[in-house]
Amino acid sequence: MSLRLFVPRDTTALALGADEVAAVLRREAAARDLPLELLRNGSRGLFWLEPLLELEHEGQRIAFGPVDAAAVPALLEALANDPAAHPLYLGPVAQIPWLQSQQRLTFGRAGLGDPLCLDNYRSLQGFQGLENALRLSDQEIVNAVTESGLRGRGGAAFPAGIKWQSVLDAPGEQKYIVCNADEGDSGTFADRLLMEADPYQLLEGMIIAGLAVGATRGYIYLRSEYPRARDILEEAIARARADNYLGDNIRGSGRGFELELRSGAGAYICGEETALLDSLEGKRGMVRAKPPLPAIAGLFGQPTVVNNVLTLAAVTTVMAQGAAFYHDFGSGRSRGTLAVQLAGNIRRGGLVELAYGATLRSLVEDYGGGTYSGRPARAIQVGGPLGAYLPESQWDTPLDYEAFAAIGAMLGHGGVVVFDDTVDMAQQARFAMEFCALESCGKCTPCRIGSVRGVEVLDRVVARQDTAGQIELLRDLCATMEAGSLCAMGGLTPHPVRSALQYFSGDFS
Amino acid sequence: MGGDQANSEAGEELIAAHIARFREVPGGLLPLLHAVQDSLGCIPAGAVPAIAGALGLSRAEVHGVISFYHDFRSEPAGRHVLQICRAEACQAMGSRELEAHVKARLGIDYGATSADGAVTLEAVYCLGNCACSPSVRLDDAIHARVDAARVDALLAELTTGAAP
Ligand SMILES: Cc1cc2nc3c(=O)[nH]c(=O)nc-3n(C[C@H](O)[C@H](O)[C@H](O)COP(=O)(O)O)c2cc1C
Ligand code: SF4
Numbered sequence: 001m002s003l004r005l006f007v008p009r010d011t012t013a014l015a016l017g018a019d020e021v022a023a024v025l026r027r028e029a030a031a032r033d034l035p036l037e038l039l040r041n042g043s044r045g046l047f048w049l050e051p052l053l054e055l056e057h058e059g060q061r062i063a064f065g066p067v068d069a070a071a072v073p074a075l076l077e078a079l080a081n082d083p084a085a086h087p088l089y090l091g092p093v094a095q096i097p098w099l100q101s102q103q104r105l106t107f108g109r110a111g112l113g114d115p116l117c118l119d120n121y122r123s124l125q126g127f128q129g130l131e132n133a134l135r136l137s138d139q140e141i142v143n144a145v146t147e148s149g150l151r152g153r154g155g156a157a158f159p160a161g162i163k164w165q166s167v168l169d170a171p172g173e174q175k176y177i178v179c180n181a182d183e184g185d186s187g188t189f190a191d192r193l194l195m196e197a198d199p200y201q202l203l204e205g206m207i208i209a210g211l212a213v214g215a216t217r218g219y220i221y222l223r224s225e226y227p228r229a230r231d232i233l234e235e236a237i238a239r240a241r242a243d244n245y246l247g248d249n250i251r252g253s254g255r256g257f258e259l260e261l262r263s264g265a266g267a268y269i270c271g272e273e274t275a276l277l278d279s280l281e282g283k284r285g286m287v288r289a290k291p292p293l294p295a296i297a298g299l300f301g302q303p304t305v306v307n308n309v310l311t312l313a314a315v316t317t318v319m320a321q322g323a324a325f326y327h328d329f330g331s332g333r334s335r336g337t338l339a340v341q342l343a344g345n346i347r348r349g350g351l352v353e354l355a356y357g358a359t360l361r362s363l364v365e366d367y368g369g370g371t372y373s374g375r376p377a378r379a380i381q382v383g384g385p386l387g388a389y390l391p392e393s394q395w396d397t398p399l400d401y402e403a404f405a406a407i408g409a410m411l412g413h414g415g416v417v418v419f420d421d422t423v424d425m426a427q428q429a430r431f432a433m434e435f436c437a438l439e440s441c442g443k444c445t446p447c448r449i450g451s452v453r454g455v456e457v458l459d460r461v462v463a464r465q466d467t468a469g470q471i472e473l474l475r476d477l478c479a480t481m482e483a484g485s486l487c488a489m490g491g492l493t494p495h496p497v498r499s500a501l502q503y504f505s506g507d508f509s
Numbered sequence: 510m511g512g513d514q515a516n517s518e519a520g521e522e523l524i525a526a527h528i529a530r531f532r533e534v535p536g537g538l539l540p541l542l543h544a545v546q547d548s549l550g551c552i553p554a555g556a557v558p559a560i561a562g563a564l565g566l567s568r569a570e571v572h573g574v575i576s577f578y579h580d581f582r583s584e585p586a587g588r589h590v591l592q593i594c595r596a597e598a599c600q601a602m603g604s605r606e607l608e609a610h611v612k613a614r615l616g617i618d619y620g621a622t623s624a625d626g627a628v629t630l631e632a633v634y635c636l637g638n639c640a641c642s643p644s645v646r647l648d649d650a651i652h653a654r655v656d657a658a659r660v661d662a663l664l665a666e667l668t669t670g671a672a673p
Contacts, residue, residue, distance in 0.1 A: 011636075011638055012638050012653060014650075014651065015638050015641065015650075015651040015652050015653035016653045016654070047641055048641075184635060186594075186596030186597040186598045186599070187596075187597060187635075187639045188635075188639065189638065191637075192637040224543075225635065225637065226637055227649045228651075262539065262540065263539070263540070263543055264578075264580075265539060265542070265543070265581060266578055266579035266633075267577065267578050268634060279539060281535075282537060282539055284573055284574055284578075285577065285578075300535060300536075341639065342640060343598040344598040344601035344642060345602055346640070349640025385596070415639070417597050417598045417601055417639070418601060419600075419601045423601065427605075431597070438634075
């Protein structure tokens, strides 16, 4: 009987040596005359256990991890004889508590099989949402999305249904669906995981969006820092086209949708939707003043839906299982599930998908298991480089948009970056200003120049020159940036700076 | 010199082919610039007039786009590009020490190429590998949990030719 094994080919798994593990598995199995069937799946997002090897055994998937190449020979012996005896044995993967306790609506398929296999996708309820959508009118699809309560996952949490309604209602010759796959926030990787582990879900969501608003063209704007996602998406688009999910007659329905993958070029600001549109048009990524909203005059001046990867992916769940099903998850006005990304100095980092409402502490302590270094955690930055740094007194805040806004913080794209007690918060504040200076599109003076001044001021604070006066200046700068910036880059950079000042003032004096 | 001449002619042909492919593509300037850089290693200043002319833009506009994006370069990089993630998740795991180590070892700052032409060092802000920081990218391969010893080993593989 041959051994049927799975080794992920996801960026993080590869970065931890998954290809070496696969190569040694093949070599060692051949040396032992062991028949081996080695499949390359996507990751389940249990990154702390990568490379995570799975064995199909008596109808179950048994996990071992983290596996490195050196562990393979002994592991193969164990697999052929008594799997449970091996020290890396984790039991059935679906019963690992870290995974079992999650509510995986969007990431349920991640890691199950070959991400590019269309049959695999279809066998796991893939394209059910699209099939349902093809039987509905455009307005009925938009209604379902509105009723589901789905809000944008890119950061601003704008209701997806309202945006789609505007595009549906807007007159335009050529409407567009643009997927924002720029995922620039440090501490985030959920878009990447979805695109690498379950790319057809994104394609399906975009096709549904096209049907809903009457758009026949779509673009995925993917950051260039994701070479693996790029290869997978290119192949997925080609296969979807060959199987008539794209083209001018989707599955014989008479409806059409064309999709193109575009690469960013290393500019954080191109994640801002209007800068992204300028970039797609072949220009510098400059933020546009609103109005007009992209929904009315977006790409090439046409009505355009711009949605995050996870927003578009969630639409497939809404259309497959119904708006009420989706709406049943969540808390307050935050409906559905949030993909929390545990990152930075954390022992068990990875993707945790849960209904909104769990506390930050439960995520970091119960799932994360504390810091990687073993030292006490001191600060947690939630929501990317424009998000606040939170001290322990704030960690009981539930993960919900309104609850976070109430403490002057934001959930953003769900990135959670943990720092231990060696962190110097004045340095973190300085970095926030430095990052803004580097990535500002340059349109507003307070953002472009204020951030450069901010770095200088913080350098003097760190050097203990006139600390009180400099901190006064810093507060003024933050106020100016907040009031005089067109977008959240300049407008929210004061968040991490002020939170560092407020909660960690000892690091500044 | 004859070799350079042949090289530059081959380069011009490539650029012309890329222009032909993207000139009618809506918003085709970025894909065009990526294609030029992928095949020539950079976007030579000499390519700008042809690109501008074909797309109906001024040279200043094309130059403005090239200079706006961190990825595009006007001079070729070294044989390999090493990017160190400088963003928060990696900071939380010691990337400041890692970058200091690499700069000292290569004797260069960000944006520069080592004296032997082997490695160009760049800063990058997030590689999407934030659960297993610190991260570096060497050409198209991303590496996780990189400390000084690991990056030394990666660099040593380059000079001994063990890596592609
Ligand atoms: C500086 C800045 C960076 C942003 N980066 C991203 C990003 O990388 N990905 C994303 O989806 N949204 C990003 N956004 C939010 C987008 O502007 C926009 O709200 C989002 O793409 C809309 O899609 P959604 O409604 O599905 O979230 C960013 C916004 C700002 C101000
Ligand atoms: S705030 Fe900064 S990034 Fe945003 S538009 Fe103004 S200058 Fe550009």
